Amino acid sequence: LSATAAQRFLQDAAVKSADLVHRELIRRGMESYDAAHLKGRARIKDWEAARQKCQEVKREAINHLDRYLLQFEEKVISRGGHVFWAANGEEACAYVKDLAIRLGVRTVVKSKSMVTEEIHLSPALEKVGIKVWETDFGEYIVQLRDEPPYHIVTPAMHLNRGQIAKLFREKVDPGIDSDDPAYLMAAARRKLRQAFFAAEMGISGANFLVADAGVIAISTNEGNGRLCTSVPRIHVVVTGIEKVIPRLEDLAVLWPVLATSGTGQGITTYSTLIGGPRQPGEVDGPEEFHVVLVDNGRSQLLADAEQREVLHCIRCGACLNICPVFRHVGGHTYGTTYPGPIGSVLTPHLVGIKEFKHLSYASSLCGACTSVCPVKIDLHHHLLQNRRNATEAGATKSSERLMFRAWRHAMLHPRIYALGGWSMRKILRIIYGLGLAGSILDPMRVWNRHRSPLPLPSESFRARWRKDLGAN
Amino acid sequence: MVRTFYAELLASSSLREDAIAVAGRTFELSEFLVKVAGVTQVGATFPHAVTYHASCHGLRELHLRDEPLQLLREVNGLKLIEMARSEECCGFGGTFAMKFADISAAMGNSKGESVAATGAEFVTAIDPSCLLHLQGILGKRHVPARTIHLASILAQTGSAQVRP
Numbered sequence: 001l002s003a004t005a006a007q008r009f010l011q012d013a014a015v016k017s018a019d020l021v022h023r024e025l026i027r028r029g030m031e032s033y034d035a036a037h038l039k040g041r042a043r044i045k046d047w048e049a050a051r052q053k054c055q056e057v058k059r060e061a062i063n064h065l066d067r068y069l070l071q072f073e074e075k076v077i078s079r080g081g082h083v084f085w086a087a088n089g090e091e092a093c094a095y096v097k098d099l100a101i102r103l104g105v106r107t108v109v110k111s112k113s114m115v116t117e118e119i120h121l122s123p124a125l126e127k128v129g130i131k132v133w134e135t136d137f138g139e140y141i142v143q144l145r146d147e148p149p150y151h152i153v154t155p156a157m158h159l160n161r162g163q164i165a166k167l168f169r170e171k172v173d174p175g176i177d178s179d180d181p182a183y184l185m186a187a188a189r190r191k192l193r194q195a196f197f198a199a200e201m202g203i204s205g206a207n208f209l210v211a212d213a214g215v216i217a218i219s220t221n222e223g224n225g226r227l228c229t230s231v232p233r234i235h236v237v238v239t240g241i242e243k244v245i246p247r248l249e250d251l252a253v254l255w256p257v258l259a260t261s262g263t264g265q266g267i268t269t270y271s272t273l274i275g276g277p278r279q280p281g282e283v284d285g286p287e288e289f290h291v292v293l294v295d296n297g298r299s300q301l302l303a304d305a306e307q308r309e310v311l312h313c314i315r316c317g318a319c320l321n322i323c324p325v326f327r328h329v330g331g332h333t334y335g336t337t338y339p340g341p342i343g344s345v346l347t348p349h350l351v352g353i354k355e356f357k358h359l360s361y362a363s364s365l366c367g368a369c370t371s372v373c374p375v376k377i378d379l380h381h382h383l384l385q386n387r388r389n390a391t392e393a394g395a396t397k398s399s400e401r402l403m404f405r406a407w408r409h410a411m412l413h414p415r416i417y418a419l420g421g422w423s424m425r426k427i428l429r430i431i432y433g434l435g436l437a438g439s440i441l442d443p444m445r446v447w448n449r450h451r452s453p454l455p456l457p458s459e460s461f462r463a464r465w466r467k468d469l470g471a472n
Numbered sequence: 473m474v475r476t477f478y479a480e481l482l483a484s485s486s487l488r489e490d491a492i493a494v495a496g497r498t499f500e501l502s503e504f505l506v507k508v509a510g511v512t513q514v515g516a517t518f519p520h521a522v523t524y525h526a527s528c529h530g531l532r533e534l535h536l537r538d539e540p541l542q543l544l545r546e547v548n549g550l551k552l553i554e555m556a557r558s559e560e561c562c563g564f565g566g567t568f569a570m571k572f573a574d575i576s577a578a579m580g581n582s583k584g585e586s587v588a589a590t591g592a593e594f595v596t597a598i599d600p601s602c603l604l605h606l607q608g609i610l611g612k613r614h615v616p617a618r619t620i621h622l623a624s625i626l627a628q629t630g631s632a633q634v635r636p
Contacts, residue, residue: 010572017578324561328578362572364565364579367532381480446570450577451608 005335006358012333013362022158026327029157033321036264037372043266044256054257055376057250058312061211061242065302068211068244069293075214079276081289089119092294096203096236097124099290103234105130105200109192111218111225112136113205114152114315115294116238118337118350121203133195135224140188144171150331152338153262153317158330192224202228202286206239207258207314209291213248215275216291219258219268229274235286237274241293242311254314261316261374297350307382310349312375313342319369319379325362334359341369345382353386354395360386421460429456474498476533500530501623502539502598512542517630519549523592523617525583525606526559527599540598540622547625555586555595564605580609588615598622 003011016022041047061068073083086092100108108130116122122132122143134143138155142148144167149155156164165179173187204225206216216237218225229235245254259265278285302308320326320340331339336347336356344359360383369379390396410417424443431442438448475498478491505511524544530536544552563569563579570576583606587595595610595617597603603619610617 010574013572014574017575023578023582324563324579324582325575328575328582361568362575364528364561364563364568364576366528366561366565368528368559368561371532384477384480446573447608450573450580450612451605452611454604454608 005355008335009333009358009362012335013329016330016333017328022330023328025158025160026330029154030321030327033264037260037318037321038264040260040264040266044260050253050257051374051376053253054314054374055312057245057254058314058375059309061245062302062308062311064246065241065244068246069209069241071211072209072214072244073291073293075211076276076289076291079214079279079289081276081291083291083293086292086294086296088296089294092119092238092292092296093121093124095292096121096238096290097128097130099234099236100125100130100201101128103200103288105234107195107199108132108201108203109135109195109199109224109228109232110139111202111204111220111228112139112155113203113238114149114337115205115240116203117148119238119294119296121238133192133199135192135195135222135228136220137185137188137222137224140192141167144168148332148337150339151317151320152315152340153320158332196227196231199232201234201236202230202232203236203238204229206237206243206291208251208254209239209244210248210251210273211244211246213273213275215248215273217251217255218272218274219255219262219270220272221263221265221269223270226270226272229272230284230286233286234288235274235277235290237289237291238294239291241295241298242313257374258314258316261314261318261372301346301349304349306385307345307349309375309377310342310345310382312377313346314375315342316374318372318374322368322372324366324368325364341379341383342377345377345379345386348386348389353390353393357386357390357395360384360390418460418462425456425460428453432456473529476529500534500536500598501626502530502543503534503536505626506539506542513546514543514626515548516626516628517548518625518628519630520594521551521553521590521592522594522596522620522625523553523555523587523590524558525555525562525587525595525597525602527597527602528561530598531559536598540596543622543626544596547628549630550625553590553592555590555592557582557586562602562606562609564601566601569605576605577609580605581613584609584613584615587617588613590617592617594618594620594625596620596622596625 044050076083084095086095108125110116110132125132134140139149141156141159141164142150150158161179161181164184165176168184168187169176172191176187204218207219208217210217255271256267259268277287277289298311301311319342323340326340334343336343338346344363347356347359363380363383365380365383367380373379410420428444431437432453436442437453438445442448444453475495478495479488482488482491499508522544524541544550561579562583563576565576568576587610595606600621603621607619610619
């Protein structure tokens with residue numbers, strides 16, 4: 001019998017959260033991000049106003065998704081591009097796969113895209129014998145390791161340069177003899193250049209779909225995105241329907257806010273707008289341009305008035321970076337395409353509340369995510385709503401329901417509450433007295449496994465109040 | 473809890489209006505002293521090195537960042553030492569501490585290390601549940617720092633023994 005997602009999460013979390021080498025590596029990465037993010041925010045005159053504006057733009061887009069998507073589609077088609085509406089991941093994968101087969105594609109280069117991870121596009125293409133190259137440096141590394149991205153912006157942040165050098169020696173070039181980042185980049189570049197020029201198809205995601213201009217906007221730092229979208233003769237964009245924004249001018253605020261929240265940059269090194277295939281008289285660009293608009297559960301989320309704003313997400317990763325749970329358990333532990341707070345909120349909608357409700361409980365509800373979200377998604381309150389939804393759907397354990405019923409009963413009956421407190425103090429005093437704290441007999445053993453037992457008061461607060469405090 | 477979450481919990485209940493009314497006249501202690509009563513000097517004396525943990529709900533639900541620190545700075549004899557990552561969650565989180573005991577403890581241990589690194593005799597906060605959790609964490613790790621609620625510090629006159 002295979003373990004459930006929740007059981008795997010608990011097991012992996014126990015291992016990772018006790019791994020202090022992992023914690024230090026992630027903490028160092030996050031602290032340099034924190035410093036850059038703080039500096040980046042200071043460059044924007046009024047950060048709160050910028051967040052507010054981004055929220056308004058995304059809200060407008062999501063509330064009128066039907067209109068803006070059709071406007072985008074019309075523009076793309078008018079310039080000779082193709083648009084495919086995929087209800088789910090299978091439809092999207094099938095479209096890209098059939099297109100690749102029809103056009104005789106043998107090699108694909110990909111720039112970074114979380115949606116393609118979500119729908120498992122690469123395995124679908126590899127199954128029919130197409131070679132897929134991830135060309136983002138971090139994605140290239142995790143592809144070589146045959147593992148999913150650790151983080152939605154920095155996929156290989158869980159590896160240090162020594163581990164990457166070792167990996168490259170095994171998988172890229174046995175002559176690798178340094179762990180200098182520039183040296184390793186150069187080694188990757190030598191391989192990837194060949195792939196760029198061999199590939200017949202380039203696949204990218206999109207950070208934004210601009211409705212009024214009918215273009216896609218991509219923010220990248222390595223230049224691989226431009227190579228993927230301009231060198232091969234076919235360019236396929238795979239993107240979620242929620243990426244649409246109304247106007248080109250909205251990028252004036254969204255681009256810098258995305259870059260600041262993602263990496264602390266004022267703007268990413270490459271900010272690219274692509275409007276379709278090569279036009280008559282143009283010297284470069286792909287011959288074919290396809291946009292695959294992926295729904296895959298997003299329309300369902302759109303119908304949920306309480307959580308619709310989760311579709312505002314621009315995938316900057318700020319909520320992962322600040323999340324103390326993410327910082328301790330790491331990205332892979334979540335077992336989801338999107339880890340961290342946004343993943344815990346989103347995954348139940350994309351995959352199912354039954355299987356992934358545990359992620360909504362795996363939070364102390366500290367609210368750090370909500371405080372940094374550049375589009376002001378009320379993340380931790382949505383976690384709470386997911387908990388409520390799971391409870392109302394009857395997805396909680398019967399032992400837990402019984403416990404809360406007992407608690408409710410005690411809260412409504414002061415005598416029973418007092419009796420419970422009195423007997424717990426008695427029992428614990430005996431158990432602690434016998435030195436059995438943390439043992440199987442200790443009702444507080446889960447607490448006491450990691451903590452020293454709490455000192456037991458001689459009497460209840462209410463008894464003290466009656467005798468002493470209340471009289472003052 | 474009272475201020476933000478009662479109204480959410482009772483969203484579809486007839487008690488919702490009452491919850492909102494109660495929230496409107498409920499204050500956190502440091503918030504009340506500094507923002508309502510306009511007091512930062514309460515005449516307390518506490519000649520000890522103290523570090524402050526910014527409790528999540530005070531910080532991010534009630535937006536109390538400076539109020540507790542303003543009060544602590546005015547306590548006679550108190551030496552305030554800032555800890556690393558003072559605004560990172562301690563890992564308590566209610567049932568989270570039991571359901572995800574390992575993650576909760578790992579977060580607590582990180583906080584405990586931050587406390588220990590300051591060398592402070594006391595760690596204080598405005599949320600007793602953080603302190604309940606940290607007391608056990610610090611005890612298990614044999615960190616000499618003790619937990620004390622902000623209210624207990626503000627009630628010290630300096631003459632008697634420290635009573636948490």
